[in-house]
Amino acid sequence: MKRCYSLKRNKEFRRTYRVGRSHGAKCMVLISALRNKGEVKIGFSVGKKLGNAVVRNRVKRRMREAITPLIPQIKDGAKLIFIARQPIVEESFINISQSMRYLLKKAELLCESAPQDAQGERDTQ
RNA sequence: CGAGUAAGACAAGUGACCGCGCUUCGUGCGAGGAAAGUCCGAGCUCCACAGGACAGGGUGCCGGGUAACGCCCGGUGAAGGCGACUUCAAGGAAAGUGCAACAGAAAUAAACCGCCGCUUUGCGGUAAGGAUGGAAAGGCGAGGUAAGAGCUCACCGACGCUUCGGCGACGAAGCGUGCCCUGUAAACCCCACCCGGAGCAAGAUUGAUAUGAGAGCAUUCAAUGGUCGUCCGCCACGCUCCCCGUAAUCGCUGGAAUAUGCAGGCAACUGCAUAUCAAGAUAGAUGGUCACAUAAACAGAACUCGGCUUACGGCUUACUCGGUUU
């Protein structure tokens, strides 16, 4: 995941929290806000309760790696925040990326196009 | 074989595909021994080139090392352990002040009981004995005495002096003093030495907003600020509350650097020569999936170094004690 897709400023985080709608899964929560213009921006929030710095970094890295193949399919102007929950620490990579797909589908942020979907399927294998 | 003591290095690598940051654009480089805690010491930066006095803080056996240190090395002394070995904030209590609960006759100064003597409602001598206590007037034995007492003597301890050894802390030997002052300085304190303050969110440059709006106080002194706690001294200048705004670049990695060899030193460490350049992010990079029998502990750089402390995995070497066998 390139740096330019990441959600950075505290202000943007606050705006997304205020405007966005939330969807939950077992190991993470998605907060999403759809704006008309702009690029896709994705932020990750990993709280201190999950563990020490090594654990938190690993969670962030795996979440970033899981979202990367999905970025082209996300609608323009989407601002996303993924909040990690305790079970993600023990979760396998495949489950993480599947639950991300599930959350994005639930939030209706994926573009509907068959070949990209097929690509996603191949990735999960 | 068991129990222990000390020291040391390593704590991940290779390949495939897909990624991330830096970039001299080349498939070049890319977390640790503790990156951690922030407990010390420095570099660097700014504040009056940091001035005076008083506070305040730190260190505290000796010698050496170091840019510096509260760190390290080698010694001395004390304490612990059968031992290998380990630990120690280890100056001064005769400069002064304070504190020592309870118990005990008595706690820093002694006569409550006891013992002895006498001129016996008492007076005097006496610290050998007396359930306490952390600490009770050097210990123990002999002589001595009315009873006792370093009163006298031997040994041990303490203190002082001299000589010798050592750079020194100190040690050894000899002589003398009957021994007149308990503990606590990690209580205040005294002595010696050290410390200006803040910290990369330091600070510099370029922008933007703009001398912003409202309320209160003051308009000579003063007050306030300029990074010291107080005073002096110096400089600047209206101050306080509240609302709005606060971006980018640099600082940012070549350094008391690392590796190897030689030399000096018991060692810590130092000198010389050669070679090398090895993360630099800014919501914060080092990853994901798989294979190699199998990757497992503690753990993630944020200005940089030197230490200390704490967390933790398996391994190697040397030594000590005990048991068994030869």
Next chain:
RNA sequence: GCUGGUGUAGCUCAGUAGGUAGAGCACGUCAUUGGUAAUGACGAGGUAGUCAGUUCGAAUCUGAUCACCAGCU
């Protein structure tokens, strides 16, 4: 990253130039009441976040460590 502060009974807090650790609320028992509340009496509950050190003796002094809280953009 840097700088401060706090840990004492179930809860909220006292107490410190070192000497048997206390208050209020809450809890238990008894009294009071026809019964409950309020009230009164009695009682239980702590080794002071943890581990070392100094001291005869540590909640208090010193060091290390753990947890929590606050401030600086």
